[in-house]
Amino acid sequence: MSEDKKTPLLDELEKGPWPSFVTDMKKLAEKKPAVKDVLDQLELSYAEKKGHWKHGGIVGVTGYGGGVIGRYSDKPEEFPNVAEFHTMRINQPSGWFYTTDALRDILKTWDKFGSGLTNMHGATGDIILLGTTTQNLQPAFNEFSEKGWDLGGSGSDLRSPSCCVGPARCENACIDTLDICYNLTQEFQDELHRPMWPYKFKIKVSGCANDCVASVARADFSIVGTWRDTLNIDQAEVRAYANNGYDIKGMVVEKCPSNALEWDGKTLSIKSEECVRCMHCINKMPKALSVGQEKGATILIGGKATILKSAFLSWVLVPFMKMEPPYDEVKDLLRKIWEWWDENGKMRERVGELIYRKGMRVFLRDIGLDPVPQMVAAPRANPYFFWWPEEINK
Amino acid sequence: MPKTDLGPPNYEQFLPPVIKENYGSWKYHEIVKPGVLKHVAKSGDVLYSVRVGSARLLSMDKILEYCDIADKYCGGYLRFTSRHNVEFLVSDEKNVEPLLNELKEKGLPVGGTGNSLKNIIHTQGWVHCHSAATDASGIVKAVMDEIYDYYTSMTLPAPLKISLACCLNMCGAVHCSDIAILGIHRTLPKINHEMVQKQCEIPTLIASCPTGAIKPNPKLKSVEVNPEKCMYCGNCFTMCPSMPIADPDNDGVALLVGGKVSNARTGPMFSRLAVPYLPNNPPRWPEVVDAIKNLIDVWAANARPGERYGEWIDRIGWESFFKLTGLPFTDKHIDDFIFSVPSFRSTTNFKW
Numbered sequence: 001m002s003e004d005k006k007t008p009l010l011d012e013l014e015k016g017p018w019p020s021f022v023t024d025m026k027k028l029a030e031k032k033p034a035v036k037d038v039l040d041q042l043e044l045s046y047a048e049k050k051g052h053w054k055h056g057g058i059v060g061v062t063g064y065g066g067g068v069i070g071r072y073s074d075k076p077e078e079f080p081n082v083a084e085f086h087t088m089r090i091n092q093p094s095g096w097f098y099t100t101d102a103l104r105d106i107l108k109t110w111d112k113f114g115s116g117l118t119n120m121h122g123a124t125g126d127i128i129l130l131g132t133t134t135q136n137l138q139p140a141f142n143e144f145s146e147k148g149w150d151l152g153g154s155g156s157d158l159r160s161p162s163c164c165v166g167p168a169r170c171e172n173a174c175i176d177t178l179d180i181c182y183n184l185t186q187e188f189q190d191e192l193h194r195p196m197w198p199y200k201f202k203i204k205v206s207g208c209a210n211d212c213v214a215s216v217a218r219a220d221f222s223i224v225g226t227w228r229d230t231l232n233i234d235q236a237e238v239r240a241y242a243n244n245g246y247d248i249k250g251m252v253v254e255k256c257p258s259n260a261l262e263w264d265g266k267t268l269s270i271k272s273e274e275c276v277r278c279m280h281c282i283n284k285m286p287k288a289l290s291v292g293q294e295k296g297a298t299i300l301i302g303g304k305a306t307i308l309k310s311a312f313l314s315w316v317l318v319p320f321m322k323m324e325p326p327y328d329e330v331k332d333l334l335r336k337i338w339e340w341w342d343e344n345g346k347m348r349e350r351v352g353e354l355i356y357r358k359g360m361r362v363f364l365r366d367i368g369l370d371p372v373p374q375m376v377a378a379p380r381a382n383p384y385f386f387w388w389p390e391e392i393n394k
Numbered sequence: 395m396p397k398t399d400l401g402p403p404n405y406e407q408f409l410p411p412v413i414k415e416n417y418g419s420w421k422y423h424e425i426v427k428p429g430v431l432k433h434v435a436k437s438g439d440v441l442y443s444v445r446v447g448s449a450r451l452l453s454m455d456k457i458l459e460y461c462d463i464a465d466k467y468c469g470g471y472l473r474f475t476s477r478h479n480v481e482f483l484v485s486d487e488k489n490v491e492p493l494l495n496e497l498k499e500k501g502l503p504v505g506g507t508g509n510s511l512k513n514i515i516h517t518q519g520w521v522h523c524h525s526a527a528t529d530a531s532g533i534v535k536a537v538m539d540e541i542y543d544y545y546t547s548m549t550l551p552a553p554l555k556i557s558l559a560c561c562l563n564m565c566g567a568v569h570c571s572d573i574a575i576l577g578i579h580r581t582l583p584k585i586n587h588e589m590v591q592k593q594c595e596i597p598t599l600i601a602s603c604p605t606g607a608i609k610p611n612p613k614l615k616s617v618e619v620n621p622e623k624c625m626y627c628g629n630c631f632t633m634c635p636s637m638p639i640a641d642p643d644n645d646g647v648a649l650l651v652g653g654k655v656s657n658a659r660t661g662p663m664f665s666r667l668a669v670p671y672l673p674n675n676p677p678r679w680p681e682v683v684d685a686i687k688n689l690i691d692v693w694a695a696n697a698r699p700g701e702r703y704g705e706w707i708d709r710i711g712w713e714s715f716f717k718l719t720g721l722p723f724t725d726k727h728i729d730d731f732i733f734s735v736p737s738f739r740s741t742t743n744f745k746w
Contacts, residue, residue, distance in 0.1 A: 009676060009677040010532075010677060012677040012678055013532055013535050013536070013677055013678070015539070016535070016536075016538075016539030016540075016542070017501070017503065017539060017542045018447070018449070018503065018535055018538035018539045018542055018545075019447065019448060019449045019456075019501070019502065019503065020449070020535060021449040021450075021451040021452075021531045021535065022535075024449065024451075024452065024453045024455070024456050025451075025453060027453065027455060028453040028454070028455060035453075038521065038522075042520055042521055042529075045520035045529065045676075046520070046529070046532070046676040046677055048642055049642035049643075049645065049674045049676065050520075050640055050642045050645075051519075051520045051523060051524060051525075051526045051640060052520070053522065053523060053524040054524060054635075055524045055525075055631070055635035056524065056635070062395075063398045064398065071522060071524075085522070087522070091401065091402040092402060093402050093403055093404075093405040093408055094402070094405035095405055095473060096473050096474040096475065096476075097405050097408040097409055097471070097472075097473045098408050098471075098472055098473065098474075099407070099408050099470050099471060100461035100462075100464050100465050100470040100471075100472065101470065102403070102407075102408060103457055103458075103460075103461050103472075104458065104461055107454040107457060107458060110454060111454055116453055116454040116455070117451070117452075117453060117454075118451075118452050118453070118454065118457065119450050119451060119452070119478075119518075120448065120450065120452050120457065120474050120478065120480075121474060121478070123515070123517065123565050123566040123567070125476075130451075130521075130522055131522075141396060142396040145396035145397050145398070145400060146396065146397075148400060148403050149400070149402070149403065150398075150399070150400040150401050150402060160402075162476070164476070165473070165475075167417055167418035167420070168405075168409060168413050168417060169413060169420065169433055169441065169443070170420060170423075170433075171420040171421055171422055171423065171433075173418070176418065178405050182401075182402070182404060182405060185401050185402060186401045189399035189401055190399065192401075193398070193399060209656070209657035209658070210656045210657070210658060211655050211656055211657060211662070212476060213476050214476070214567070214570065214655040216570075216655060216657075216662045217567055217569065217570040217653075217655045217662060218567045224657075251699065251700060255659055255700065256659075257659050257660065278657045278658050278659055279656070279657060279658045280658040280659045283658055284700075286422040286423055286424070287421075287422045287424075290421075290422075304567075305559075305563075305564035305567040305568075305569055306562060306564060306569060306627075307562060307563055307564065307604075307627065307629055307632075308602075308604045308629060309604060309732065310731060310732060310733055311567075311569040311570075311664060313570070313662050313664075346601070347598060347601070348602065348633075
């Protein structure tokens with residue numbers, strides 16, 4: 001019956017130069033009835049300007065509280081092959097590197113148990129496998145597990161940490177983002193697979209302040225590579241840029257946010273104490289400038305999108321932390337933060353919102369960190385501050 | 395019993411030899427041409443990465459096609475980027491041009507580097523989500539078709555990152571994008587009183603509202619919504635399926651501009667409201683496409699070299715932005731949520 005359905009609206013999305021998901025799905029639909037039904041249901045959505053998926057539904061695999069998201073069509077009679085069309089999140093490898101053998105192996109299992117549709121990748125970083133039945137979830141998981149793949153996070157747990165390409169292919173990487181991401185993910189498997197917190201918690205690791213995985217915007221806990229000493233300047237390469245006609249004054253020196261650079265036509269000098277390590281000059285002259293020697297990370301806390309109490313950008317918690325295996329310092333910090341959040345957080349309260357509600361003062365004291373000026377853009381402008389009992393004359 | 399808590403496989407086994415040998419020892423990179431990165435290691439070794447835009451929503455056959463290409467030119471190594479691109483990792487320079495030719499033949503777009511349009515990160519939309527106020531993949535396809543040349547060239551003043559989230563939950567966080575496309579609702583949730591008591595925990599439902607618009611209705615053993623306080627975020631629907639908020643006649647798209655996440659020059663910035671509402675007009679959302687085209691054209695014509703969208707607006711001022719783009723400034727643009735006052739102008743310094 002569903003073979004007769006046409007998709008005139010979606011067909012319009014087969015035109016134009018950008019890769020068409022419709023064309024791609026139509027081909028898959030020839031061998032996957034579920035994908036045919038997704039297309040037909042989507043066509044209905046396009047006609048009615050309205051989605052046709054039901055609200056949630058709890059499904060899962062044995063031993064896990066997350067990693068699978070239930071999805072049901074609200075028109076199962078019309079689209080029986082997507083009556084159940086659940087998502088599996090497979091934890092991605094650090095930096096999204098794959099061999100073709102590994103990808104083929106994943107797809108073989110997904111072909112066997114699922115629709116063959118994917119997202120590469122989901123917003124948090126996981127491999128998203130779109131569409132299977134309740135019955136197929138456990139056997140699919142068993143086979144993935146057999147092949148060495150595991151589920152990612154969902155619900156009120158640690159979401160799959162993600163990281164930028166880091167030292168694998170970037171000269172700017174101040175920390176080993178791939179190893180940190182892998183190490184933390186392995187360390188916190190229980191937190192990742194068994195939701196036990198007030199809400200979700202995201203960790204993202206960027207190798208430098210360019211923040212290619214948007215950790216400050218998108219992670220509750222942002223690890224951003226940086227350095228403490230002076231960036232390196234190769235004067236011969238600087239002059240080579242100048243000789244090639246590059247506008248060092250206009251594109252680099254004058255755009256330095258803290259006026260830390262000077263260029264006299266021969267030598268580029270830096271006032272190291274003025275440099276805020278924003279990466280602009282290094283981005284513009286990668287052959288001549290590079291990150292410093294004393295490397296580590298700035299840890300920021302609280303980033304999230306708008307729901308519920310406005311969007312927050314993560315703010316500085318630890319201005320500089322050395323990041324070397326086994327990363328005990330950052331693991332201890334994470335455990336302290338989770339304990340505090342778990343004890344004080346309301347249901348569906350992100351850690352940033354809890355800090356906003358309780359105050360940085362309380363948060364810092366409870367996790368044992370001292371306040372430093374790097375944590376704020378400016379001190380408060382009101383006189384409404386609290387004192388601790390021991391600070392008052394008895 | 396299957397093994398649990400394996401975690402992801404160790405990434406090291408997926409790194410090509412040139413990366414293993416030069417891990418942490420890269421010297422510099424350059425963009426040879428749009429979509430082609432050349433990384434040079436301290437050892438002198440070279441790695442080319444060829445970046446190809448994908449639709450994110452991919453069939454297994456499309457991924458197998460990528461695999462075939464990577465087997466042919468990359469010794470079987472590839473990666474994906476945080477913005478849904480595929481990167482073919484080529485360690486033999488001789489393979490770059492043949493790879494580019496094959497990609498061209500197959501119609502796979504190469505680009506997204508340097509001062510280009512980046513691939514649009516986006517969410518599920520009507521393809522696979524219950525709370526979508528608009529579709530995701532369809533709008534992205536329509537927009538990318540229109541501004542395709544900006545992906546495959548590097549002619550913009552600075553990088554341009556566009557993101558789409560199909561509802562305010564923003565499972566793809568769009569709040570720090572040069573241009574954010576955001577699915578919005580504009581009408582109250584329709585309460586199914588009979589089902590609320592069966593499906594939902596009422597205190598949790600009441601607590602879920604960021605403006606305190608929901609109060610109990612003891613008579614019906616349900617809740618009611620204060621229309622003066624509800625701003626249609628849909629968080630109540632997330633907590634309670636009996637509060638559906640989708641409204642085909644009124645749902646649509648808002649556009650926000652000027653956000654960024656990099657710290658280069660200026661710190662991360664939020665995107666801010668430019669267009670409060672455009673209708674859902676599938677299959678190709680012409681109003682959204684035109685509005686985005688206009689936003690890009692005005693920036694491209696007026697920004698100085700190297701100026702990201704938000705940096706350009708910071709320099710010229712929002713009043714000039716609205717003048718140049720011809721967009722009407724409305725009461726919707728003035729914040730009235732909880733942190734609004736710092737966004738008001740408390741100086742007499744402004745432009746006409």
